[in-house]
Amino acid sequence: MASTVSSRPIPALYTVYILRSTMRHASLYIGSTPDPPRRLKQHNGAIKGGAARTARASLRPWEMVGLVSGFPGPVAALKFEWxxxxxxxxLHIPTESRLSVARQTKKNGHPRRPPVSMQSILANLHLLLRVPSFARWPLRLHVFMPDVHAAWTKWVAQVQTTPEAPLEPVEVLTDFQPSESGVMGADEIELGPPWGIHALPLDYGPMRDYVDKAQDIFTFEREGDCAVCNMALPAGQGLYAVCPNKSCEAVGHLRCWSDHLLAGEVSTHGHTHGHVLSGDTPLVPKNGHCPDCGGPVIWGDMMKELTLRMRAPKEAEKLVKAKRRQEKAADKAAALADKAASKAAAAAAVEDLPSSFEVEPSVVKTIKTATKKMRKPNEAEKPTAAKATKITKSTRVTKAASTLTKAAKTAKPTKTKAARAVTAAVGEASAALLDRSESPEVIVV
Ligand SMILES: [Zn+2]
Ligand SMILES: [Zn+2]
Incomplete structure (x- = not known):
């Protein structure tokens, strides 16, 4: 049974997604992936590897309207997808709860799959997220389209009105496309943070501080005593898990954490644990509280850190190092962006411009590229730099733009301090450009 799968750490992200054709909403597809943006590109034919069922040109482009995250690995995701x-x-769905029933059989005698609709997918999702086989995993539903979310809410309300006791809630996160009101118009420049699948963390980034803390504890052998049983924890002699709460250094035997969390679950939910479990005592905890700091503990998160530390120590180390580097880069980029913003503001304030002054289209383009780069730091680096040096009509705005480009180049992924600062600077710079367009001498292209 000890397969290669179990020797890998719990992946940073593994999802089961719902794909919908933007051309024909009734065309739906379910799949699983650790990288939704890349998978979507495959379905849309931008890169190799899409499923045959999504290859028809008349149905493209596809969109991911929602997904479930939190799978402990590809096998788990495949089970759920199936x-x-x-x-x-x-067989994960008890017969009495089954919503989709095969009413026809195929020629070979197998039951024919009943017709699929968004409604039926959401209803089955609602069911599957709560059946014993899946309810112990830290699964979360993400919804990216308002109409799909409305359908979900409607279904949940409908199910909740049944006379039974209230159902265990499912954690739902929404991330809709923000209504763009960027100064240059949505088609001109893509302002604003990414959303939907493009805002999902594909790596262990969100766990960096946690991983950093744990590494520090074990490197300097500060394990101390088990937070649950109070026995000493000899360094390097067992599976020790660490509290995920910031600044809490509670460490405990894996088994002790598990017992502690399970005991907490039984005392808060009673033996049956809502509708999830039918009498069986669960072997795997879901969540609870730290005995030291009292903060929330999600078992899945704790296992992610533990498996990363034990099974992929190099990856964990890289993550911590990258954190330090990024912090430095973010500070630098933020400083550059600040400088650029003040330059742009100064440029806008200049009134004695020559009457023939023109803002180069390349300036606008540079800012546009800078913004794009900010969203995707690895692409278009060289062309941007080249463009920035090509701008010959030296005005303060062009200078500001090239500083911006530099800032964008240094800026790492989107949600960092730097990226926000660059967004603000780009906003100010483009506002400055627009301001000038109101004066008759200035032409903004
Ligand atoms: Zn213990
Ligand atoms: Zn704690």
């Missing part, structure tokens, strides 16, 4: 694709067959 159950969601075959709700009429899945």
């Amino acid at each position: 159950a969601l694709t075959n709700p009429h067959l899945s």
Whole structure:
């Protein structure tokens, strides 16, 4: 049983997604992936590897309207994907709860898959997220389209009105496309943070501080005593898990954490644990509280850190190092962006411009590229630099633009301090450009 799968750490992200054709909303597809943006590109034919069922040109482009995250690995995700694709067959769904029932059989005698709609997918999702086989995993539903979210809410309300006791809630996160009101217009320049699948963390980035803390504890052998059983924890002699809460250094035996969290679950939910479990005592905890700091503890997060530390120490180290580097780069980029913003503001304030003054289209382009770069730091680096040096009509605005480009180049991914500062600077710079367009001598292209 000890396969290669179990020797890998719990992946940073593994999802089961719902794909919908933007051309024909009734065309739906369910799949699983650790990298939704790349997978979407495959479905849309931008890169190799899309499924045959999504290859028809008339159905492209596809969009990911929602997904479930939190799978402990590809096998787990595949199980869920299969159950969601075959709700009429899945043994994870008890017969009495089955929503999709096969009413026809195929020639070979197998039950034919009942017709699939967004409604049926959401209903089965609602069911599967709560069945015993899946309810112990830290699964979360993400919804990216308002209409799909409305359908979900409607379904949940409908199910909740049944006379039974209230159902265990499912954690739902929404991330809709923000209504763009950028100064240059949405088609001119893509302002604003990414959203939907493009805002999902694909790496262990969100765990950096946690991983950093744990590394520090074990490197300097500060394990101390088990937070649960109070026995000493000899360095390097067992599986020790660490509290995920910031500044809490509670460490405990893996088994002790598990017992502690499970005990907490039984005392808060009673033996049956809502509708999730039918009498069986769960072997794997879901969440609870730290005995030291009292803060929330999600078992899945704790296992992610533990497996990363034990099974991929090099990856963990890289993550911590990258954190330090990024912090430095972010500070630098933020400083550059500040400088650029003040330059842009100064440029806007200049009134005695020559009457023939023109803002180069390349300036606008440079800012545009800078923004794009900010969203995707690895692309278009060289062309941007070249463009920045090509701008010959030296005005303060062009200078500001090239500083911006530099800032964008230094800026790492989107949600960093630097990226926000660059966004602000780009906003100010483009506002400055627009301001000048109001004066008759100035032409903004
Ligand atoms: Zn212990
Ligand atoms: Zn704690």
